[in-house]
Amino acid sequence: MSAISVEHVSIRFGGLVALSDVSFDVPPGEIFALIGPNGAGKTTLFNVVSGVYACTDGRIRFNGKTITGALPHELARKGLTRTFQNLQIFFRMSAAENVMVGRHLHERRNPLLDFLGLPMVHRQNAESRKLAEELLDLVGLSGLGDQPAGELPYGVLKRLEIARALATRPSVIMLDEPVAGCNAVETAEIAHVIRKIAGSGMTVMLVEHDMGFVMTLADRIHVLNRGMTLAEGTPSEIRNNPAVIEAYLGTAKPGETSRAHG
């Protein structure tokens, strides 16, 4: 059974067709990459799968169960979470608190007990804080826990989002351009983290423009162009696919780093 099945998904905004009849399957534990030129619909597809947008047609299944139309927080509860292309950091919190928010589903959360500030709430806070530190260590941000998130550099925030997503203990994690704007060292670190989490059995879906990163990391690659599927296969298959080469040469180079909306 696939971790994620996208079946004939289409979405329209007014007259604009953003995705048209896209289908693919992601088996558990795989690193699955979505690529395509700007405007191909990669982030839109992420938004549909993660419940941020509702698709116009089609169906999405998660571990065999239909999740079409479910809200993001309901999907998170089932074990699906994501990061964002344009950072969605909680800027008014510290780095550790950002990750602690990711622990939300696994915390006892009773507003009345929270209001009263009972000792068990404080104990739980300490526990969450410890786990948050561990996740920060995992993504290479040891010792930054108390830093206000608003004061951290871009590359660090990218990794903070990954740590925060991991805190929800997902079975599927979707990473939207995890190494955009990162230098070579940071990119290598993030690739290492992704391999590690995939190695633990987690399914990873990612969108990325850095072709070198995608080609070395992904098990399989799905190529979108103008909202439609262009090709799907292993990195070597994609690298040699004439349609993919044409689409990229016809529009923009694979390595381009523009931050335009996908």
Place this chain on the structure above:
Amino acid sequence: MRRILANPYAPAFALAVVVVMVPLLVPSPFYLRLATLVFINALVVVGLNLLMGYAGQISLGHAAFFAMGAYASAIGPAHLGLPTLASMLAGIVLTGVVAYGVGKPILRFKGYHLAVATLGLGVIVSIVITNEIAWTGGPDGMQVARLWIGSWRVSGVANWYWVAGITLIVAMLGAANLLSSPTGRALRAIHDSEVAAGVLGIDVARYKLLVFVISAIYAATAGAFLALFDGHVTPVTGGILRSIEFVAMAVLGGLGSILGSVLGAAVLVVLPQALTSFHEFEHAILGAILMVLMIALRRGVIPSLQSWLLRGAA
């Protein structure tokens, strides 16, 4: 310095010191009345700050909840034969229920739409209070029976000063507890990014509704206190100008700062008293002070002072 400023319980502690000190310092009970009014307003503003400053949802209608608490405490004894304490508590619970029912649809709005929707709530409540004369006495208002707790007759400024002051301290402690808990982190997450909060498993709609209800309960409690303290309540209690004043208090003191809420309430309650000597220029000066404070301390008095102090200490 940084540790003191960062301690979530410091504001409540500071206020506790003030509550104990003020009666020793002031020359007449009039100042205690002023302080009591500050506490009552601050109670609303602390709740509003949870909603606006932490969860990032605006309300231009909180005087509606304030008035519901006030009128419930008045109407229970006058028309339903209930003891004052029971009707006060019932009124607070009822206001929470109403906030839940109203919040469910209107919290789907964001930004200026939410502002208009809550403004509408305020207008509606205010019109109902003005027109249902048989129940509310209309624009001239109604008398409020005294509060008895057991054999203790809670009346006069000497009693209400302590009731309001201690309630405010408890409310501030509760707010501080809430903020450093899963619930509070969820609220603060919603403020910065609803979509990120959602993908991390936070039921955004539920938490918005939760904080809306909590802030309504704070407001209703304060409204009940004002009605019982004054012994008379009029529809101005729930007017839209009062709602806007609460927002001004929260923003002036500093959104996201509990101590700021108390200070904002203190400034806007005490300032008109201090400006009476300017006679007809009173309002112009009040407006000018509000403008200048907001321009100079644009994140609110307390957050601006805090970052200034931290910079000085570093």
Place this chain on the structure above:
Amino acid sequence: MATALQILFSGLTVGAIYALVAIGFTLVYSSSEVVNFAQGEFVMLGGMISATAVAAGLAPLPAASLAIVATVVTGILLYGLAVAPARDASPIVVIIITIGASIFIRGLASVGMGKEFHTLPPLLATPTLDLGGASVQTQGLVVMAGSVAIVLTLWLFLRMTKLGRGIRATAANRLAAQLAGINPRVIVGLTFAISALIGALGGILITPITLTSFDVGTLLAVKGFAAAVLGGLTHPAGPVLGGLMIGLLEAVGAGYISSQYKDVFAFVVLLGVLFLRPQGILGGRAVERV
């Protein structure tokens, strides 16, 4: 039939008044995302200064001109001294600043021009007209025509003149406009001046109907704000549509349902419309980008 027509005219008259207030809100909002709660005071100044000047013996036209100039200067000062210095503050802080400004302006107006109510003579010699069995104030027609004329002029100004295009460019993308050599501070200052002008003009036109006093601005601002949001804060015709809708709802409420609860009726319908069209009646579709 005549009753229905009378109620319709009542709604249109009131609606046109709200529309005049609302136009100023949307203009400033679209260029700066600031909701200027002192807009109601512009309306007040337009009416009050004119009425005070007329009472002091000035002819209506010079009195109106004086009022407009004084209000525009107030608008520019408001921007330059209070809003521009806080331009990097959050919208709610800027709103509180404009509320402070409106308390300040109102306070000075009450000292300078007193607290009595004033009126101005209507523009046309015939005060009322008979239309299909209903009677309508000619000044109401003037206000309606005035708000349509103001919207059209504004639209032409925004489309056809260089300055107007600068305002639109700033509204669409502040950074891009800045890169193209447009100074956003000048542009936003200009929109404050224009909205003050519109407010003053509106104040002069509505005073023969509404009468005026130093504190007329507050509630007008509240209704105008609701009208602007209902119509869609960024569409040029939004405020007119929003204003007319609220006016008509109030009149229908007062005429057919309950005059005590007409505002409740209007607000409930307004909220219902916002549920169906969260972007306002004429607002463009907004897709949240993540």
Place this chain on the structure above:
Amino acid sequence: MKPIRALVCAVLMAPGLATAARSEILIGSVLSTTGPASFLGEPEKQTLEVYAKRINDAGGVNGEKIRLIIYDDGSDASNSRTFATRLVEQDQVVAVVGGTGTGNSLAMIPVFEEAGIPFVSLSGGVDIIDPVRKWVFKPPHTDRMACAKIFTDLKQRGLTNAAFIAGQGGYAKSMVTQCRSVAGQYGIKILAEESYGPRDSDMTAQLTRIKALPGLKAVINADIGQGPAIVTRNAAQINLGMPLYQSHGAATQGYLELAGPAAEGVRLPGPSLLVAEQLPDSDPQKKVLLDYTAVIEKATGKPVGTFGGYAHDGLLLLVDAMKRAGSADPAKVRDQLEKTKGYVATVGIITMSPTDHLGIDLSAFRMLEVKRGKWAVVD
């Protein structure tokens, strides 16, 4: 935390600057000079200030100057109460005259009752003196008296089916409520009670609805401020076709100016103050009324109105009682206030008693009609 505590203390101390010199008689006042009731509060304030100065120029009271301390409650009753506390606790006044709206007066009364300070209210509501409270007096007409005057006139003219159109302020609502309660006694049937908002600018919808009522003979508008003028104009606009009555809230020169020719034929119960010149010389009130008119017009350049007259009566009643008591001692002044007998005021001739802290009767009102842009007495 020290600076904050210091700040709190400093701010709390600020109002303490105004302290009394002991050689003066301190008289407090809380008025609504801003907010919806400022239409009433502002002339009250002007009158108090002008007359306090006149009294002092004429040598003061019992050889002492009086000093007024006036606060603006912004038409908010909770503020009234705060200022009432301030007058008693902080300023330590010996008497209070004020309270513009009925709600404002009612909110303050417990403070003065508890402190034992005479309070002369300027509000219209009958609840203020009914039941009688030891320390509370009130010269103004009650709304109920205005109702009685209008209903008497309606009955005489055979216009027994009437409708109300009223604002939503305290004055308007209280008037309608009190009129409803006494309508039956005069054989008047109230067919409708329409209403409009505080800043509404067009009431033709409500008037059209009223006009369509079968058998309706007259319309009564209860309000203050700009409302009565707009209702009067709208009534003319839609050609109402039946007599329009206003309340004493419209008994001002401002109403005549704002309503213009539309006011022709409108009737209202007003104080003799507005028609002082038309009174016969034998009228005992004439001199007081003309004096008040001359003083205010000279000092403020503005015409007199009902509400300023209330303030005149309130302050002078207090002063009169202080003179008779020979002291400003609150208890003695209160006793003398209660013994006021035949005191000629703008509202009428006041005679108080332990069971009557109002002291005037229906004769204080005259039915006035607008004729050629001026007030004329019709009864």
